[in-house]
Amino acid sequence: MTIRTRVLVVGAGPVGAVAAYRLAEMGIDTILLEAGADCPEDMRASTFHPPSLEMMETLGLVDELLADGLKAPVYQYRNRRSGHIVELDLGELADMTRHPYRLQCEQYKLARLCANRLRGHAHGAVGFNRRALSFAQDDEGVTVQVEGATAIETYQCDYLIAADGASSTIRKWTGVEFEGFTWPDRFLTLSTDYPIERHFDRLANVNYVADADEWCVLLRVPTLWRVLVPAPESDTDTAFLSDAYKDQVFGGLLGIDTPIETYHRTLYRVHQRVAKSFVAGRVLLVGDAAHLNNPLGGFGMNSGIHDAWNLTAKLQAILQDGAAAEPLLSRYDRQRRTICTEFVQAQTIQNKQAMEGAGDDGRSTQEHRMDELAGDPQKRRAYLMRQAMFTSLEREAEIA
């Protein structure tokens, strides 16, 4: 049996789920397929930036996300050794957004919200336990072979959106190169419901703690704290995931020797890569399938949502208004690839280096950067606009 739809989206992470739901809401028949039994409950993205929240508001999703998350108007840069704190307040951008804060909310909550809305939608559907295996395309459309629970299913669509994440099978089938590099150190995330804020003075919900040897990020979501630390290449996965290492991290951070219970301990290999093209005929790459970056700044999922926003508007023009496909899809490629390279890659690499670096005076690079902003409202606004991703969207609109 062949199942026909206008757009097939593979991968029900946050990016694929947003793309599929927006298309269905536009009235374009769309099916979202996911290899897993549900949208994966992983502990990766937890920060939504203001422009992404504005997009979610347009889709009627923001109230549920706000109810499921924590607002973080203020975020902190701390120096681990000196204890020096610099606070940045997104409230300074209240004149330009209804959401002058980061929302701390786990990424799977957005993916599940979209997937639930697609169930029974007049123009949308979602299928779990369905793994895309291969595809073939011609001038008319794309045919996709999918492994279901009991049989191989065939889907035919006008366009295939590859939202199948970092190891994207679809990107590999297109042969598009995934240019960039992989950092030698990995990142370890530990989550706990232990009230770590009791051990710090005025800890915010988002905190970047700089140190040349032991930098870390402390992020709060409604029920947990997430601690992100670097895991140097010198040691093994087993060592980093051990209780002994966990106790060492919390002991060093909180100055206590009581064992802290963790809910997740996950090691991530960290890449800085951008696909050489986001468009391969009728196959369109979005999110982690198209670009990867380190998580410092919280740009991975957010920039993926911005890909989905840009692409779905162009598909609407093509599929509903009869616009010529090639110029619009080429522009999607130009706009989003430029932003991923010029902004997401450059900024995340700079953010990582600032966390690790220290000057001769022992003060961190981050601290110097922040002190410069503290006394200069104009520079601070520009910095907030950039880190909140407004600047990259303004730049995207300028790209012809």
Ligand SMILES: Cc1cc2nc3c(=O)[nH]c(=O)nc-3n(C[C@H](O)[C@H](O)[C@H](O)COP(=O)(O)OP(=O)(O)OC[C@H]3O[C@@H](n4cnc5c(N)ncnc54)[C@H](O)[C@@H]3O)c2cc1C
């Ligand atoms: C520690 C850490 C913290 C992070 N924090 C942030 C943050 O705060 N803010 C931020 O913006 N970003 C953050 N990121 C990045 C963010 O997690 C990713 O950019 C985001 O998950 C990308 O979403 P996606 O939908 O493109 O891919 P994914 O979330 O990886 O989803 C891909 C989906 O495709 C499915 N799939 C794969 N292959 C197939 C197939 N063949 N057929 C069907 N389904 C398939 C998978 O099961 C998965 O559900 C973080 C990353 C890490 C590692």
